[in-house]
Amino acid sequence: MVKLLDGKKLSQKMNVQMKQDVAALATQGIIPGLAVILVGDDAASHIYVRNKKRRAEKLGIRSVIEELPVTTTETELLQLIDQYNRDPEIDGILVQLPLPAQIDPWHVLLAIDPHKDVDGFSPVNMGKLWSGRPDVIACTPLGIMKLLAANGIDVAGMDALVIGRSTIVGRPMAGLLVNADATVTIAHTKTNDVKAIARRSDLIVAACGVAHFITADDVKPGAVVVDVGMDRLPDGKLTGDVDFEHVKDVASAITPVPGGVGPMTITMLMNQTIQLAKGRAQRE
């Protein structure tokens, strides 16, 4: 029987602890503060930001949503980031991607104070992770590690395959798995035969953005399969990079889409904001 790696359930469980943490901070006069900056009018981004705002509200986190016009210059955005860098009541700063073409996302990542970089995308936090000293961690890979651990899956010694090398998922995911003693292969669009690698892997993290890329034939019996994809099928239905219906009969554990990795990402964002607020409480 396959084990369902249920991110929704784990998120609900973590909500209890997070609410307790927020209540404890309140007794010290501290409210965790999250600044979310959104540039332009990407429809999906607006939905993501709204979801983050709602989730923050439910947990008692103060969120400040900055919606900037699509014509915003890089200088204007960097000035706003700097304002939040210096704001003592803001613990986490998140700039929603994608950004309009006139803004270089690399300059944005360099501008965010690494101690407030709640998304964990800045080079300092990528470097700490890859140096085996993680600090703030990219939320999706972190959520995956939590989901595996909560389900009693120890990756140490596993042959793990990460499909995708984005700075947001693939690269930090690989670093976390190396730190956790997995043997990690990083595959991408230039990989010769990713399916052959998948077939011999104990753990597959699919983050390639291709609907149903991983089929039952690509999975070793008993492997653990994590699906980061949020893809659309021709009929418009939301699905993942993994053909869940068939892979679930081969894998020992699998994340559903939706309800697997997705909920964990936003949960980690909230949890890291709270952790950063705890750091502020200790300094004050």
Add this chain to the structure above:
Amino acid sequence: MVKLLDGKKLSQKMNVQMKQDVAALATQGIIPGLAVILVGDDAASHIYVRNKKRRAEKLGIRSVIEELPVTTTETELLQLIDQYNRDPEIDGILVQLPLPAQIDPWHVLLAIDPHKDVDGFSPVNMGKLWSGRPDVIACTPLGIMKLLAANGIDVAGMDALVIGRSTIVGRPMAGLLVNADATVTIAHTKTNDVKAIARRSDLIVAACGVAHFITADDVKPGAVVVDVGMDRLPDGKLTGDVDFEHVKDVASAITPVPGGVGPMTITMLMNQTIQLAKGRAQRE
């Protein structure tokens, strides 16, 4: 016929360019400056530092060697680093490892100005590399990339195996290979069957510190084999992680030990010092 990846020869070739670069900088009144800090009396470290000093002298790089007693406190060392961080005539700062037990090497890496971190070991530089935006790069992996490129070896699409996950070699090596479009597997002491992975790899970078760990049986015919090891055989003879005498009959290209990766490391150190001095020349 196996191709010998000759790091000594390439280093000599690069010396010509480096001397020209130093001469060009001299016309602008700039001498590249390298500060090397050595704490304690580790015999091997003293030899390494002396070699760096000699090499710098030959190239016209100014080197400042700071030899501190084994009793030096972390605070004292961090103060000295800060002094060189602020010294406008020092382009690169290198703290020789290992350090005495009372000094945390992580604090040292965090203290060196990332723009002067000529060894490329600081988390910022690790993070830039793993974000696909390398700046100052760890010298041994960088030297390996140069050695491969100079011998017409393109790693794109190769299945590459990096044995070892140190922050000095394995981790940055893996990042550079991912950036160069190789499919990279990172293996280490917790890996289940590293030899099986080796046998199917197009490129093996051995950095595990075990004499003759990779034998001819572990290498796919025609694979490229890079040996980072500096190990001692029972008879005291210096050798590498690869059984060169037998692997050379299977591989298409291989680095000797000594004369392969070793000379490239110090060459990259000198070259990055010069590049950092060029950056200073542009700013002035």
